[in-house]
Amino acid sequence: MTEAQRTAETRTAGKVLIDGSMLIIEALARAGADVFVGYPITPANLLYSYGARRFPISLAAPDEISTLQWMSGYSAAGRIPVTATSFPGYALMVESINMAYMMELPMVIVLAQRLGPATGTATMGAQGDLLLMQGTLSGGYPLPTLCISGMEDCWTISAEAVRMAVRLRTPVVLLTSKDGVMTLRSFDASSLPPIEPVAHDLYAGEAPYRSYEPKDDLVPWYLPVGNGRHQVRLTASTHDRGGILQNATPEALGNTRRLPEKIERNIGEFAFYELDEQEDAKTLIVSYGITAPAAREAKDLVRERGGAVSLLVMKTLLPVPPAYWTIIERYRRIVIAEENLQGSLRAVLFGQAPREDVAQVNAIGRFVTPEEIAGEVLGRG
Amino acid sequence: MDKRYLDTEGLPFCKGCSHHLIARAADKALAKLGIDPLDVVIVTDIGCHGIIDKRFSTHTVHGLHGRSIALAMGISASLNDPRKKVLVFIGDGGTTIGINHLIGAAHRNIDMTVVVHNNMLYGMTGGQRSDLTPGAFRTRSPIEGFTEKPLDVLRIARDSGAAWACRIAAHGDISDAIVEAMRAPGFALLEVLEICPSYGVKENRELKVTEMEEKLGLPLEKHVNEHPATADVAPRAGVRSLLEGLAPIPVRHGHSLEGPLTIMISGSAGEGVQSAADIFVTAAISCGLEATKKSAYPVTVGVGFSTAVVTVSPARIEFTGVRKIDWALASSADGMQYLSKHIEGMGGGTVMADASNAPPATAAAVKSADFRGAVPPKEVNLLMLFTLLEMSGIFPPEAFADAIAGTKLGARIDPQRLIEAAKVIGSTIG
Numbered sequence: 001m002t003e004a005q006r007t008a009e010t011r012t013a014g015k016v017l018i019d020g021s022m023l024i025i026e027a028l029a030r031a032g033a034d035v036f037v038g039y040p041i042t043p044a045n046l047l048y049s050y051g052a053r054r055f056p057i058s059l060a061a062p063d064e065i066s067t068l069q070w071m072s073g074y075s076a077a078g079r080i081p082v083t084a085t086s087f088p089g090y091a092l093m094v095e096s097i098n099m100a101y102m103m104e105l106p107m108v109i110v111l112a113q114r115l116g117p118a119t120g121t122a123t124m125g126a127q128g129d130l131l132l133m134q135g136t137l138s139g140g141y142p143l144p145t146l147c148i149s150g151m152e153d154c155w156t157i158s159a160e161a162v163r164m165a166v167r168l169r170t171p172v173v174l175l176t177s178k179d180g181v182m183t184l185r186s187f188d189a190s191s192l193p194p195i196e197p198v199a200h201d202l203y204a205g206e207a208p209y210r211s212y213e214p215k216d217d218l219v220p221w222y223l224p225v226g227n228g229r230h231q232v233r234l235t236a237s238t239h240d241r242g243g244i245l246q247n248a249t250p251e252a253l254g255n256t257r258r259l260p261e262k263i264e265r266n267i268g269e270f271a272f273y274e275l276d277e278q279e280d281a282k283t284l285i286v287s288y289g290i291t292a293p294a295a296r297e298a299k300d301l302v303r304e305r306g307g308a309v310s311l312l313v314m315k316t317l318l319p320v321p322p323a324y325w326t327i328i329e330r331y332r333r334i335v336i337a338e339e340n341l342q343g344s345l346r347a348v349l350f351g352q353a354p355r356e357d358v359a360q361v362n363a364i365g366r367f368v369t370p371e372e373i374a375g376e377v378l379g380r381g
Numbered sequence: 382m383d384k385r386y387l388d389t390e391g392l393p394f395c396k397g398c399s400h401h402l403i404a405r406a407a408d409k410a411l412a413k414l415g416i417d418p419l420d421v422v423i424v425t426d427i428g429c430h431g432i433i434d435k436r437f438s439t440h441t442v443h444g445l446h447g448r449s450i451a452l453a454m455g456i457s458a459s460l461n462d463p464r465k466k467v468l469v470f471i472g473d474g475g476t477t478i479g480i481n482h483l484i485g486a487a488h489r490n491i492d493m494t495v496v497v498h499n500n501m502l503y504g505m506t507g508g509q510r511s512d513l514t515p516g517a518f519r520t521r522s523p524i525e526g527f528t529e530k531p532l533d534v535l536r537i538a539r540d541s542g543a544a545w546a547c548r549i550a551a552h553g554d555i556s557d558a559i560v561e562a563m564r565a566p567g568f569a570l571l572e573v574l575e576i577c578p579s580y581g582v583k584e585n586r587e588l589k590v591t592e593m594e595e596k597l598g599l600p601l602e603k604h605v606n607e608h609p610a611t612a613d614v615a616p617r618a619g620v621r622s623l624l625e626g627l628a629p630i631p632v633r634h635g636h637s638l639e640g641p642l643t644i645m646i647s648g649s650a651g652e653g654v655q656s657a658a659d660i661f662v663t664a665a666i667s668c669g670l671e672a673t674k675k676s677a678y679p680v681t682v683g684v685g686f687s688t689a690v691v692t693v694s695p696a697r698i699e700f701t702g703v704r705k706i707d708w709a710l711a712s713s714a715d716g717m718q719y720l721s722k723h724i725e726g727m728g729g730g731t732v733m734a735d736a737s738n739a740p741p742a743t744a745a746a747v748k749s750a751d752f753r754g755a756v757p758p759k760e761v762n763l764l765m766l767f768t769l770l771e772m773s774g775i776f777p778p779e780a781f782a783d784a785i786a787g788t789k790l791g792a793r794i795d796p797q798r799l800i801e802a803a804k805v806i807g808s809t810i811g
């Protein structure tokens with residue numbers, strides 16, 4: 001050891017060595033989720049093993065369709081279920097997620113992305129599933145999708161996913177990727193804010209309960225099936241406010257119309273993002289998930305080299321919060337960085353049409369690097 | 382008890398359809414049980430039989446085609462209360478597409494009664510065959526006779542572990558069978574043989590519902606399992622926070638790092654690469670450093686290589702991709718094979734290798750020594766990391782030794798001996 005050896009400046013209470021999976025599961029449980037239904041798949045296996053330990057109820061399902069159906073049953077009966085999967089499992093869940101959306105059942109699905117298509121490479125991260133989230137629901141309705149962009153998000157955004165699911169009576173997808181859930185990191189756990197458990201908005205009226213009679217915020221009161229006070233009817237088919245199957249009657253179509261409205265109208269309450277704006281910047285870097293750390297470093301690199309740039313890390317991905325458009329409008333050039341080839345976030349934000357003012361930085365099979373993003377900003381910015 | 386469960390006005394089925402008979406029998410069975418309608422959850426599948434839910438005054442849940450048993454499993458397990466009854470209506474179509482759910486719920490003996498409306502065809506979609514359609518039963522679809530022998534759901538349920546399973550014909554009053562099913566302790570399956578007037582009668586003119594047993598070879602039998610194995614679905618008390626067991630790592634040592642440093646260490650599965658790296662990272666944190674660690678290994682974790690990528694830094698680590706490898710450590714042939722392509726690409730830094738495996742041509746400084754000859758295989762990776770500390774001075778080896786002492790390896794391994802060995806090797810290759 002040399003004399004030059006310095007004593008650490010930050011003599012904090014001490015950091016822990018932890019992976020994102022542990023923070024996610026702990027946060028979900030503290031926020032009120034009480035059931036974990038799992039079917040193993042890499043890179044969600046740590047979430048599975050922590051979920052099995054942490055939740056008062058944890059079950060090993062025989063497949064992912066069962067997983068989503070069991071969760072729906074638990075959700076209908078008053079609990080808040082959670083699962084964790086990756087693309088192959090999610091693909092099997094799609095019809096059942098539609099069911100849960102239509103029945104308005106709160107639940108959280110953690111989706112740890114990996115490289116596809118198909119089985120792809122189980123041990124390699126990716127950001128290839130955003131458009132699947134956008135297209136999960138028949139009719140193109142918004143499936144609330146939050147995204148984790150760092151260790152702190154594993155805690156706060158996971159808790160918000162539970163709150164959102166219960167508040168809006170809907171399945172919520174929590175998007176992450178291999179690196180977000182498997183990398184071990186030094187982390188100061190003492191700085192984590194407390195998490196308040198959420199509870200259902202329970203119907204307390206005397207009049208017969210109608211499962212899909214909306215409150216002013218368009219979200220219906222909740223009551224579990226099996227309760228001894230009021231009959232509860234849930235259905236995945238087009239239905240009236242009482243939960244009775246109807247073909248396309250005006251009331252039933254009105255109910256279907258309410259489903260996206262309920263989420264879009266309340267999205268402001270769940271618009272989570274990180275914004276670092278620099279005066280005079282004409283370029284905005286937009287990123288999310290596992291590419292967000294590279295984007296943060298890219299922003300610093302550009303500024304170190306005397307450039308001006310702003311950064312928007314989107315944590316609420318779907319539906320797109322209107323606040324994003326206001327931010328984007330302030331910039332002449334948008335650089336979107338994400339770990340896929342086609343540009344999923346770009347397609348969500350700007351469609352397929354070529355645009356001079358939108359640039360992409362993409363990669364598969366490896367991270368997008370800070371240097372690539374900074375190069376794109378400086379090269380033409 | 383005079384409770385009304387079913388509104389029999391305008392039932393939604395075709396004239397003469399036995400689905401009527403089952404719905405009315407369920408109503409009668411619930412009355413015989415004298416159960417409060419709000420203690421009953423009826424879960425219906427997609428198919429003609431499933432559109433009955435609006436006529437019941439119980440709780441009703443109408444889900445997807447084939448998934449009603451799985452949905453009911455979640456409800457039943459959540460309620461976990463023998464006074465609450467979960468009743469599932471499903472067709473032979475739903476049973477076919479969701480047979481794994483039937484097996485799964487029977488296997489766990491989840492408390493529910495499943496009534497399989499077996500009219501031997503998909504009524505709602507126009508009379509096509511299901512896996513429960515016997516070869517001798519004719520349908521309009523051209524794949525006639527494809528399945529000679531139908532799936533025997535009764536035996537599937539029995540063999541999977543159901544408490545109770547019975548097959549009857551849709552004839553007369555079947556309410557007692559439903560009562561018996563609902564009283565069974567756990568999973569009960571009642572298969573009711575029917576003929577669909579709209580798609581099954583013309584095609585099977587000579588067939589009567591009372592003759593189905595004999596003509597189609599479907600024995601009307603009952604299986605009672607006296608000792609079903611029932612899954613425990615009760616919530617566990619006393620689950621604990623995952624963070625509880627995670628003691629913060631106190632900062633007890635210093636370091637000499639000015640910027641981030643990335644180490645790749647690769648060896649053979651089973652020789653403790655991952656635990657050595659975990660302990661190394663813990664030691665780095667105890668020196669006030671930030672650290673990240675990733676691992677790579679084949680899906681069959683017990684053979685081949687095992688690699689850890691560790692980055693330590695005096696500042697917060699944002700991006701965890703590898704920009705540049707500062708140290709590449711190969712402790713075995715497997716490790717060298719994995720690291721070769723990385724070592725070739727190194728523009729500087731140091732390669733440390735066990736003498737038995739020569740690294741490929743590289744711009745990095747190569748340091749070879751007989752690490753494997755110095756300690757047992759399970760300590761080779763620890764020794765290489767001690768040697769790295771000896772050569773680089775990034776943090777004191779005592780921090781690594783303390784971290785080892787804090788794990789269960791501490792009882793088996795004497796870090797002092799490794800420190801000494803590292804000094805000897807370091808002085809020869811350093």
Ligand SMILES: Cc1ncc(C[n+]2csc(CCOP(=O)(O)OP(=O)(O)O)c2C)c(N)n1
Pocket residue numbers: 427428429430431446471472473474475476498500502503504505506511
């Ligand atoms: C996943 C899926 N595949 C296909 C269908 C179309 N479908 C609706 S009902 C049905 C068959 C119904 O037959 P069965 O379950 O025997 O009930 P029945 O109508 O005879 O009472 C099918 C295939 C569907 N709803 N969902």
Ligand code: SF4
Pocket residue numbers: 393394395397398399400429430500504505577578579580
């Ligand atoms: S089509 Fe057949 S199964 Fe469906 S209601 Fe009519 S008779 Fe019954």
